[in-house]
Amino acid sequence: MKLSIWTYEGPPHVGAMRVATAMEKxxxxxxxxxxxxxxxxxxxxxxRGNKRPPVTYTTFQARDLGADTADLFKKSCEEAxxxxxxxxxxxxxxxxxxxxxxxxxxxxxxxxxxIPVIPLELPSYQRKENFGTDETFYQxxxxxxxxxxxxxxxxxxxxxxxxxxxxxxxxxxELKTILDDLNIDLNxxxxxxxxPSSIKILTKAHANxxxxxxSSELACRWLKENFGMPYTExxxxxxxxxxxxxxxxxxxxxxxDSFSDTSRLNFDWWSKSVDSNYFTGKRVFIFxxxxxxxxxxxxxxxxxxxxxVGIGCYNREYARKIRSLAKDLSVDALIxxxxxEVEKRIADLQPELILGSQMERHIGKRLGIPCAVISxxxxxxxxxxxxxxxxxxxxxxxxxxxxxHPLVMGLEEHLLGMFREDFEFNDTAGPSHLSNSKSxxxxxxxxxxxxxxxxxxxxxxxxxxxxxxxxxxxxRNTEKFAFENGHSAITKDLLxxxxxxxxx
Amino acid sequence: xxxxxxxxxxGGCSEIPVLKxxxxxxxxxxxxxxxxxxxxxxxxxxxxVGSRTCAHLLQSAAGVMIFAEPRFGTAILEEKDLxxxxxxxEELDREVANLLKRRPDIKQLFLVGSCPSEVIKLDLxxxxxxxxxxxxxxxxVLNFSGSGIETTFTQGEDAxxxxxxxxxxxxxxxxxxxxxxxxxxxxxxxxxxxxxxxIKEITVLPGRDRGTMPSIxxxxxxxxxxxxxxxxxxxxxxxxxxxxxxxxxxxxxxxTLWLRSIKESYGVSDDKFEIVTSAPRKRAQIGLEKxxxxxxxxxxxxxxxxxxxxxxxxFLSRECGMKLIEVGSPYINRSIVDKDxxxxxxxxxxxxxxxxxLQLDRCRESNPDITVCGLxxxxxxxxxxxxxxxxxxxxxxxxxxxxQAQDLAELFVRPLKRKEALxx
Numbered sequence: 001m002k003l004s005i006w007t008y009e010g011p012p013h014v015g016a017m018r019v020a021t022a023m024e025k026x027x028x029x030x031x032x033x034x035x036x037x038x039x040x041x042x043x044x045x046x047x048r049g050n051k052r053p054p055v056t057y058t059t060f061q062a063r064d065l066g067a068d069t070a071d072l073f074k075k076s077c078e079e080a081x082x083x084x085x086x087x088x089x090x091x092x093x094x095x096x097x098x099x100x101x102x103x104x105x106x107x108x109x110x111x112x113x114x115i116p117v118i119p120l121e122l123p124s125y126q127r128k129e130n131f132g133t134d135e136t137f138y139q140x141x142x143x144x145x146x147x148x149x150x151x152x153x154x155x156x157x158x159x160x161x162x163x164x165x166x167x168x169x170x171x172x173x174e175l176k177t178i179l180d181d182l183n184i185d186l187n188x189x190x191x192x193x194x195x196p197s198s199i200k201i202l203t204k205a206h207a208n209x210x211x212x213x214x215s216s217e218l219a220c221r222w223l224k225e226n227f228g229m230p231y232t233e234x235x236x237x238x239x240x241x242x243x244x245x246x247x248x249x250x251x252x253x254x255x256x257d258s259f260s261d262t263s264r265l266n267f268d269w270w271s272k273s274v275d276s277n278y279f280t281g282k283r284v285f286i287f288x289x290x291x292x293x294x295x296x297x298x299x300x301x302x303x304x305x306x307x308x309v310g311i312g313c314y315n316r317e318y319a320r321k322i323r324s325l326a327k328d329l330s331v332d333a334l335i336x337x338x339x340x341e342v343e344k345r346i347a348d349l350q351p352e353l354i355l356g357s358q359m360e361r362h363i364g365k366r367l368g369i370p371c372a373v374i375s376x377x378x379x380x381x382x383x384x385x386x387x388x389x390x391x392x393x394x395x396x397x398x399x400x401x402x403x404x405h406p407l408v409m410g411l412e413e414h415l416l417g418m419f420r421e422d423f424e425f426n427d428t429a430g431p432s433h434l435s436n437s438k439s440x441x442x443x444x445x446x447x448x449x450x451x452x453x454x455x456x457x458x459x460x461x462x463x464x465x466x467x468x469x470x471x472x473x474x475x476r477n478t479e480k481f482a483f484e485n486g487h488s489a490i491t492k493d494l495l496x497x498x499x500x501x502x503x504x
Numbered sequence: 505x506x507x508x509x510x511x512x513x514x515g516g517c518s519e520i521p522v523l524k525x526x527x528x529x530x531x532x533x534x535x536x537x538x539x540x541x542x543x544x545x546x547x548x549x550x551x552x553v554g555s556r557t558c559a560h561l562l563q564s565a566a567g568v569m570i571f572a573e574p575r576f577g578t579a580i581l582e583e584k585d586l587x588x589x590x591x592x593x594e595e596l597d598r599e600v601a602n603l604l605k606r607r608p609d610i611k612q613l614f615l616v617g618s619c620p621s622e623v624i625k626l627d628l629x630x631x632x633x634x635x636x637x638x639x640x641x642x643x644x645v646l647n648f649s650g651s652g653i654e655t656t657f658t659q660g661e662d663a664x665x666x667x668x669x670x671x672x673x674x675x676x677x678x679x680x681x682x683x684x685x686x687x688x689x690x691x692x693x694x695x696x697x698x699x700x701x702x703i704k705e706i707t708v709l710p711g712r713d714r715g716t717m718p719s720i721x722x723x724x725x726x727x728x729x730x731x732x733x734x735x736x737x738x739x740x741x742x743x744x745x746x747x748x749x750x751x752x753x754x755x756x757x758x759x760t761l762w763l764r765s766i767k768e769s770y771g772v773s774d775d776k777f778e779i780v781t782s783a784p785r786k787r788a789q790i791g792l793e794k795x796x797x798x799x800x801x802x803x804x805x806x807x808x809x810x811x812x813x814x815x816x817x818x819f820l821s822r823e824c825g826m827k828l829i830e831v832g833s834p835y836i837n838r839s840i841v842d843k844d845x846x847x848x849x850x851x852x853x854x855x856x857x858x859x860x861x862l863q864l865d866r867c868r869e870s871n872p873d874i875t876v877c878g879l880x881x882x883x884x885x886x887x888x889x890x891x892x893x894x895x896x897x898x899x900x901x902x903x904x905x906x907x908q909a910q911d912l913a914e915l916f917v918r919p920l921k922r923k924e925a926l927x928x
Binding site: 001002004005007009010011013033035036037038039042044048049050051056058059060061062076079083094095099100126128462465466497500501503 | 528529530531534536555556557565574578580581586599602623688784790795879882883907
């Protein structure tokens with residue numbers, strides 16, 4: 001038993017949902033109690049998904065236990081197939097259903113459905129979300145991929161992008177542009193946008209791009225072992241990693257050199273330009289999933305000339321990779337999914353910038369340290385409407401902008417140092433282009449100090465109960481209302497008279 | 505799961521058919537209540553004994569994370585805890601010891617059962633008793649279940665409050681207990697109105713901390729502020745308190761009827777009632793008047809969520825002129841919502857439980873002007889062209905009482921206005 005306040009990863013069935021939701025014409029029947037449907041809102045809210053995740057939850061209740069949970073599961077499968085007409089069915093259990101041991105795979109098998117049924121083993125009490133994505137995608141590939149004739153021209157699959165992945169949608173688009181430049185054909189992208197029928201033709205490609213090892217390493221390895229398909233291991237995030245990735249692709253296809261149009265790349269010059277001088281030696285702490293941390297570390301060191309004070313990842317599966325990287329950087333690696341431990345490490349290291357997930361952004365907010373988000377888990381605000389990949393040349397540009405944004409700009413930093421005592425412009429004021437650090441003192445003053453109209457203590461007290469983000473408006477409206485109606489004192493009743501008056 | 509669906513007549517003043525459905529439910533489990541309970545009861549910590557799923561639910565359900573260190577957490581069961589029971593209790597004791605050491609400000613600790621802890625039959629009442637012996641009087645240790653196999657969404661609060669009832673101090677005084685957690689501003693308003701009626705001995709369950717929990721006697725009366733408090737009602741009645749039955753205080757009419765039930769129970773004079781309520785009533789009427797034009801004649805469809813649906817449907821149909829198509833509730837306790845049900849004219853489909861796919865079919869078929877549903881359904885339905893209102897906002901926003909009547913109506917006006925205003 002371990003006390004957890006915030007978690008970096010959900011349970012493994014959420015990983016399975018990320019794969020299922022990314023795909024088309026696939027349905028997932030999840031044996032689960034009421035409440036587990038909360039996972040739907042991750043997709044519909046954080047990613048603003050415009051359709052329901054393709055998941056049917058059996059929703060068993062206490063009274064079903066020991067009675068007919070197995071029947072309930074079978075019925076749910078039949079109804080889901082009938083209603084949604086998928087090309088293949090995933091079946092699995094969430095943490096509670098794992099305990100009642102109904103064997104979803106066996107039950108679904110017994111139904112003799114006309115479509116392939118892919119059973120998932122998702123050990124909820126041992127593993128987590130990233131395992132769930134990797135395992136689910138692997139099981140899908142294993143069940144559906146079959147020998148095909150290879151395309152005449154060299155072609156690849158992009159494997160790994162899922163729903164709720166950090167910028168996966170945009171990364172695929174950028175990578176497609178790069179493949180176009182390199183004159184490499186794309187066979188399929190999976191799981192994102194793939195149907196079970198497209199998984200079947202996976203083996204037409206000559207090689208696989210393992211875009212995110214967290215969600216596609218098992219599948220890539222299996223395809224290599226069983227179909228001899230080589231796969232790339234460099235994740236093309238950052239200038240140098242993208243170059244290495246292209247080099248690796250060239251080696252696989254036996255081409256010595258190939259052209260990739262870097263005219264879109266601005267990061268290199270932006271970083272060399274004099275304004276970037278102030279980045280030199282900025283102390284950064286990097287934490288997130290291993291892939292994004294590893295690529296961010298390289299960017300930080302080689303492409304921004306930051307000074308890395310610590311790195312770490314929450315997914316233990318890649319602990320070795322992060323430990324060895326930390327050794328190269330001569331810093332300690334923190335392998336942990338305990339938010340409090342990460343917070344403590346950051347507090348101890350006192351970096352000038354955190355590169356992390358939304359958790360680290362919270363930590364940064366508490367500790368007053370700027371943070372840029374580089375990894376899942378992420379908040380709705382880190383799923384932007386605009387094209388903002390991490391991968392490739394455009395990804396590098398996006399990364400430059402994102403990392404620089406929370407920092408105080410060059411000369412501003414000097415001015416802050418010069419005028420430390422200035423009441424408006426001091427080092428607690430925050431960067432001038434961000435407006436989030438307005439002093440709380442002023443707000444308090446506003447409520448009490450007022451010239452012509454007097455607020456009765458009970459009305460002031462009532463006003464303070466109004467949420468802060470509308471309090472200012474409520475106050476102004478009430479005063480205006482009092483003035484117009486000839487009141488010199490504001491009582492609690494008057495506050496509400498005004499509210500009624502201004503009702504929209 | 506068609507064959508589970510059936511129409512049952514339920515009693516009350518009139519025979520009201522209820523469509524009972526069983527199937528996939530797109531409703532939270534009771535653990536979700538912790539999101540507001542841990543802010544409401546300020547010296548309490550809610551320790552869920554559950555799985556990673558429970559922890560993930562708690563941080564995802566509200567759609568936001570709370571920046572301050574929350575007064576809740578999950579003791580995540582691991583493989584080794586499932587192997588042997590004795591082990592799990594020792595592990596729990598250790599986690600509780602660590603927690604209380606780190607948070608000396610905690611005076612009430614709730615051990616909260618979850619689906620996995622219920623299924624492996626981890627006895628949390630036993631654990632609470634054992635831990636109480638160690639930490640009482642400094643910390644009171646209680647337990648309740650928020651598991652999805654037993655509770656839906658707001659039933660978690662019901663279970664929590666019910667667990668508090670046996671610990672309330674016994675007196676022989678007469679008093680009135682206002683039951684249900686409300687935003688502070690609403691709670692203060694309602695308490696003040698009741699005091700103005702001349703009822704001075706009024707306390708709220710839950711109190712804001714351990715020191716302000718109500719005391720109880722055989723002469724106690726209580727009134728519910730929330731319609732989902734079935735078990736709490738039973739627990740209070742078991743201690744001899746008697747319930748004042750009333751429609752729920754939503755809107756001008758609802759609030760007036762709610763206060764009137766108290767007035768009648770205490771024999772307050774008509775004059776006094778008029779003096780106390782006339783000004784806020786008028787304000788609420790003015791506030792609503794302006795919004796009614798936007799809602800008049802609009803159709804509305806409720807997916808089940810919080811059990812607030814029936815009282816809200818009463819408010820929207822009677823005070824805002826909306827047309828009800830279907831009012832879904834996860835669970836209907838007739839003895840609690842009958843007063844609201846009775847007031848609903850042109851009875852719509854009242855449904856209990858859920859088979860979400862069938863209900864979605866009905867919703868699309870009826871093409872309502874507003875659909876009230878959970879966050880998992882809202883964007884997909886908007887994408888299909890329907891206008892939705894997030895049900896959870898009704899739980900997190902001050903909506904009770906006179907001064908909030910217009911805010912409540914405004915919650916339903918906003919999505920309609922937005923749709924009108926957008927030109928894309």
